[in-house]
Amino acid sequence: MGGGEIHKGSSSLSSNESCRNPTAYFFDRDVETIIQHASEEQDRKIYLEVLNTYKNGLNLEKLEEAKRKVLSYTPGSRIDNFDHSNFPKTTSIILVGPKGSGKSSLVNKISAALEGYKLGLCRAQVSYNGSSENGTYFLHEFMVPRSSSSICLYDTRSLSEDVSENNEMLIGWMTGGVCHGELVQKNSDTIDLNNRLRAKARHNHRLGKPREVNFAILVVNAVDVLKSISGEDESFKNYSQLIATTFNNPFLSFKDDKPAIVITHGDLLSIEDRVSVRLYLGDVMQAHPKTQIFDIPDDEDSPTILSVFEMLNYCLDRADRNLLSKQMMIPTISLFSSMLFVLMLTTTYMLK
Structure with missing residues (x-):
């Protein structure tokens, strides 16, 4: 039955009736x-x-404007008509994702985009080995660019297939903060791995002050997502479920703002496959494929650099919005504390 047809039967409307009563016709x-x-x-x-x-084609003016906005950023600068003196000096953004998603590579990509692509510029160590006992085990902070203290990226230990382990890590970071050099251990770690990690951590006697997380980026491997979609490889069957569960974790959200999503390794796929991955993730996570999902492949071309800046601006806008809501709560908390103090004094006086 077509969209413009009228139902046959006793309840149908004649053409004259539909003209007189268009609502009923609809x-x-x-x-x-x-x-x-x-x-x-x-x-x-x-x-x-x-x-x-x-x-x-690339709009060079758009690229330069996006870069200028990132380089001129200071915490709270995206908020107009508000006193920024009480804002922190650094906005911290945490990178989370499964093993092999490309978190460390993304740190290098962002740093290179901001500082210019130079030979050997790899600040974060990237693992090229598929070993289950290889990767990032200590939290690493990276100021971007290095000459500034306004934006800090945190490279973290990879997610596991155990949801409870992931929850434990995420809750710790999002409620207690992240600290450069902190060892991240899991219950599923082997005894041998734990011994080696403790040996590596022997110099971590003076960890810095934890930084509060202001926003989050979920990093996913486009190739692994495509394998999960096809269902041909059993080892990737649960990949989509893992990243969807992580994306919807309430501790990674700031009120209604959920993490930005970055897909990596798209340079290994066709454009059609990259589009399909973004549309699929958008459908699974209810995130807009264009404005919240950013394709940042292992390329050094201008479109990739623009994607880096657009992703950073997206995160910084929302980080500032989160900072604002916290700053607006401070006077309310202070007023409540003052009233409570006065009440305590009054009660003490009356009891004497």
Whole structure:
């Protein structure tokens, strides 16, 4: 039954009746068909928007403006008409993701985009070995760019397939803060691995003051997502579920703001596959494929650099919004504390 057809039968409307009562005519149509058509049109629109991010030529003015905004950033600078004196000096952004997602590579990509691509500029150590006992075990902070103290990225230990272990890590970071050089251990670590990690941590006697996390980035491997979609490789069957569970973890959210999503290793895929991965993640996580999911491949071209800056600006905008809400709570807390203190004094006086 087409979207413009009128139902046959006793409840159907004649053409004259539909003209006199257009509301009744609308509700007598095949509503499911209308909704399906609208949904298909919306999907097609988003598909074209994402595809055009790869097809359209680069706007150099847009690139320079995005870079300028990042380089001129200080905590709270995205908030107008507000006293920034009580804001922290550094905005901390945490990178989380499964093993092999490319968190350390993303740190290097961001640093290179801000400081210029130079030979040998790899600040974070990248693992090229698939060993289960290889990777990042200590929290590492990276000021970006190095000459500034406004933005700090935190490279973290990879997520595991054990949701409870991931929750324990995330809750610790998001409630207690992150500290450069802190060893991150898991219950599932082997005895041999624990011994080696403790030996590596023998110099960690004076860890710095923990930094509060202001926003989060979920890093995922586009190739692994594609394998998970196809279902051909059993070892990647639960990959999508893992990243979706992490994305929806309430401790990674700041009120309604959930993490930004960065897909890596897209340079190993076709443009069509990269678009499919972004659309799939958008559908699974209910995140906009164009504005909240950023494709940052292992390339050094201008479109990749623009993606880096757009992703950072997205995170910094929301980090400042989170800082603002906390600053607005301080007067309320102070007032409540003062009233409580006065009440205690009054009660003490009356009891004497």
